[in-house]
Amino acid sequence: MVEMKQRILTGVLAAVLFLAFVIYGELPFAILVYVMGSVALFELLRMKKHKLFSLPGLISLILLWLLLLPSRYHLFEDIGISKMETALFAVLLLLIYTVLVKNNFTFDDAGFITLATIYIGMCFYYFIEIRNIDQGGLRYIFYACVVIWSTDSGAYFVGKSLGKRKLWPEISPNKTVEGFVGGIVIALIGATIFQFFAEVPMPYISLLFITLFLSVFGQMGDLVESALKRHYDVKDSGKILPGHGGILDRFDSFLFVMPFLYFLLALFS
Helix, strand or coil: CHHHHHHHHHHHHHHHHHHHHHHHCHHHHHHHHHHHHHHHHHHHHHHCCCCCCCHHHHHHHHHHHHHCCCHHHCHHHHHCCCHHHHHHHHHHHHHHHHHHCCCCCCHHHHHHHHHHHHHHHHHHHHHHHHHCCCCCHHHHHHHHHHHHHHHHHHHHHHHHHHCCCEEECCCEEEEEHHHHHHHHHHHHHHHHHHHHHHCCCCCHHHHHHHHHHHHHHHHHHHHHHHHHHHHCCCCCCCCCECCCECHHHHHHHHHHHHHHHHHHHHHHC
């Protein structure tokens, strides 16, 4: 009971703080995303027992910060290179490091750090990009929150009350097919209610289609995080949020939802 109260209190306080930054937007929100991305990268590197404050860790952190840079600042256009070219340069530095340390840091380690940094950096980047959309950016962020939180709640309660068939027991033993479907249904209901009050600037049919798509991919993001933790034999990605774990534990669904939401908005605009 005490643990549940702590979990609820932490969840409410964290949500209120996060949404306050979302509402304010601009530089404070970008700084928050930078902080969350840096913590998430630290958590992911720690799973494989890499230190953030090492040469490979610092290379990955600098790359992360460059990947998170909002497009409105035009830094990459001004210097004539792309973010992917910057990532390539980071890869080359990591590969040189494998030689300098005589394979105590291996090609596999370099691959893990590169993929981890791009995954965290580009996915968090779309938080900033969606918030900076001139027409409806704030509502899109709130819409994403509604979809993810409705999906999580629906999957939990439907799975607990009706769940019988395991969804993916090798990855997450407690998730069920019924919970997966229930999460999608509740997300569709939640998005419909949100559209009634907030009027997201898109046709209703498009909203339902995007909600269905995002609900599925949000749950896949959760499963990916579960697979990572199971592979590296860790219970939680971190302890920064008492009762909830780390940043990766709380934003695993967002990391999949935000890029796809951005792409779908571009497709349906």
